[in-house]
Amino acid sequence: xxxxxxxxxxxxxxxxxxxxxxxxxxxxxxxxxxxxxxxxxxxxxxxxxxxxxxxxxxxxxxxxxxxxxxxxxxxxxxxxxxxxxxxxxxxxxxxxxxxxxxxxxxxxxxxxxxxxxxxxxxxxxxxxxxxxxxxxxxxxxxxxxxxxxxxxxxxxxxxxxxxxxxxxxxxxxxxxxxxxxxxxxxxxxxxxxxxxxxxxxxxxxxxxxxxxxxxxxxxxxxxxxxxxxxxxxxxxxxxxxxxxxxxxxxxxxxxxxxxxxxxxxxxxxxxxxxxxxxxxxxxxxxxxxxxxxxxxxxxxxxxxxxxxxxxxxxxxxxxxxxxxxxxxxxxxxxxxxxxxxxxxxxxxxxxxxxxxxxxxx
Amino acid sequence: xxxxxxxxxxxxxxxxxxxxxxxxxxxxxxxxxxxxxxxxxxxxxxxxxxxxxxxxxxxxxxxxxxxxxxxxxxxxxxxxxxxxxxxxxxxxxxxxxxxxxxxxxxxxxxxxxxxxxxxxxxxxxx
Numbered sequence: 440x441x442x443x444x445x446x447x448x449x450x451x452x453x454x455x456x457x458x459x460x461x462x463x464x465x466x467x468x469x470x471x472x473x474x475x476x477x478x479x480x481x482x483x484x485x486x487x488x489x490x491x492x493x494x495x496x497x498x499x500x501x502x503x504x505x506x507x508x509x510x511x512x513x514x515x516x517x518x519x520x521x522x523x524x525x526x527x528x529x530x531x532x533x534x535x536x537x538x539x540x541x542x543x544x545x546x547x548x549x550x551x552x553x554x555x556x557x558x559x560x561x562x563x564x565x566x567x568x569x570x571x572x573x574x575x576x577x578x579x580x581x582x583x584x585x586x587x588x589x590x591x592x593x594x595x596x597x598x599x600x601x602x603x604x605x606x607x608x609x610x611x612x613x614x615x616x617x618x619x620x621x622x623x624x625x626x627x628x629x630x631x632x633x634x635x636x637x638x639x640x641x642x643x644x645x646x647x648x649x650x651x652x653x654x655x656x657x658x659x660x661x662x663x664x665x666x667x668x669x670x671x672x673x674x675x676x677x678x679x680x681x682x683x684x685x686x687x688x689x690x691x692x693x694x695x696x697x698x699x700x701x702x703x704x705x706x707x708x709x710x711x712x713x714x715x716x717x718x719x720x721x722x723x724x725x726x727x728x729x730x731x732x733x734x735x736x737x738x739x740x741x742x743x744x745x746x747x748x749x750x751x752x753x754x755x756x757x758x759x760x761x762x763x764x765x766x767x768x769x770x771x772x773x774x775x776x777x778x779x780x781x782x783x784x785x786x787x788x789x790x791x792x793x794x795x796x797x798x799x800x
Numbered sequence: 801x802x803x804x805x806x807x808x809x810x811x812x813x814x815x816x817x818x819x820x821x822x823x824x825x826x827x828x829x830x831x832x833x834x835x836x837x838x839x840x841x842x843x844x845x846x847x848x849x850x851x852x853x854x855x856x857x858x859x860x861x862x863x864x865x866x867x868x869x870x871x872x873x874x875x876x877x878x879x880x881x882x883x884x885x886x887x888x889x890x891x892x893x894x895x896x897x898x899x900x901x902x903x904x905x906x907x908x909x910x911x912x913x914x915x916x917x918x919x920x921x922x923x924x925x926x
Contacts, residue, residue, distance in 0.1 A: 590873055590874075590888060593871070593872050593873060594871045594872070594873060594888055594889075597871040597872040598871060608816070611816055611817065612815060612816060615817050616817055616820060617820070617848075618848060618849070622817065713850070714843055714844070714845050714850050714874075715843060715874065716843050716852075716866070716874045716875060716876030716887070717873040717874050717875075717876070717886065717887040717888050718887055719887045720887070721873070721887050721888055731889075734870075734871070734889055734903060735889045735890055735902070735903065737903055738903065739870075739899060739902075739903055739904060739905040739906075740905065745905050746870075746903050746905065747870060747871060747903065747905075
């Protein structure tokens with residue numbers, strides 16, 4: 440077996456220098472400290488993304504993206520196709536778990552200040568990837584063409600329409616017309632299976648390349664302790680030590696995913712009717728709940744702005760600050776932790792949790 | 801630069817669909833007389849959009865656009881509140897169509913209602 444591995448490696452090495460990859464893996468190390476557990480969240484997110492791609496391809500075998508067929512085709516997958524209910528349930532649960540782990544990954548990077556120099560671009564590519572994941576969630580939500588998803592899309596695209604200047608254009612671009620119709624479904628299907636996967640692949644490659652190039656960050660508190668001689672730098676080989684631990688995380692995620700998908704199969708709801716009233720209890724996916732609830736509390740007018748536009752402006756400004764944190768938190772570049780940015784992170788988590796809980800009441 | 805524009809411009813125009821001309825119809829039969837009980841409502845199709853017909857407690861009719869002025873959800877009549885309610889963000893309109901509570905910024909567009917024989921006919925005024 441070892442000879443076969445060596446022969447294969449030699450064959451590949453002669454053609455494109457595969458030996459350097461092995462050499463790189465052999466020498467790559469990962470820092471070890473009391474925060475190392477958080478380093479596995481990115482890997483779990485990537486694993487769930489791969490599950491999404493695989494189950495998405497399987498769903499494509501039966502799904503039909505037209506208003507007359509979409510709901511029925513998902514119903515067919517869930518009731519007629521062998522294990523169709525499981526594939527669809529895994530796809531839906533995995534999407535939600537992936538966004539959850541992506542959020543955990545982002546907040547752990549934020550609080551451990553891993554965005555500081557020279558990892559600003561790793562942060563930027565990661566945040567853009569999270570936006571892409573939210574785009575996957577938003578576009579995929581409509582695809583079963585059920586009542587909840589229909590109205591969630593109506594509200595979401597209407598919000599995009601309130602952006603000054605380009606809002607009307609954006610609304611028509613997203614909906615494929617003035618209203619949410621079959622044209623919207625076809626577009627969202629295109630975004631979900633072609634545009635977003637393309638963008639995600641490029642950004643993911645960039646993100647992983649930067650992580651490999653720059654290595655994993657050591658938190659400032661650990662760095663300080665090492666510098667002051669209170670601790671010694673520790674590390675472990677990436678291959679196989681870290682990778683095997685990563686795989687344990689993947690396996691645990693697979694267990695949780697399988698359990699949730701089998702015990703709580705994802706529901707389909709009722710077919711969308713464009714001329715029915717929005718039902719009581721309507722709400723978007725959990726990761727948009729805080730925005731949904733905030734819009735409920737905003738009055739019709741805030742100063743001279745319409746409430747929905749003021750809300751959108753607020754979220755846009757907050758997102759911009761969040762994206763630009765590595766450039767705004769200047770003190771961290773000198774190894775000093777700014778309490779303001781730590782406090783900001785705690786406030787953001789508190790805001791998301793409290794508003795989401797209020798929406799679920 | 802010119803060649804870049806010559807490639808991008810058609811693509812940008814392509815992704816925006818041609819405008820759809822709305823049905824010129826200014827009226828629609830929303831219901832049959834006696835179809836709606838007092839203190840109830842019904843959503844009906846008016847052109848390409850949803851509209852709502854409400855039969856008040858006294859038996860008279862009112863009709864409005866059913867598109868919430870907040871974020872375009874379809875509203876419904878709440879017989880318990882005797883008001884028009886949007887489930888998406890808890891907006892309320894009174895039976896004149898005025899936005900009275902919640903985030904909606906404007907009143908609902910009001911339509912005229914006439915009884916013609918057995919039909920309840922709703923007419924767009926503007």
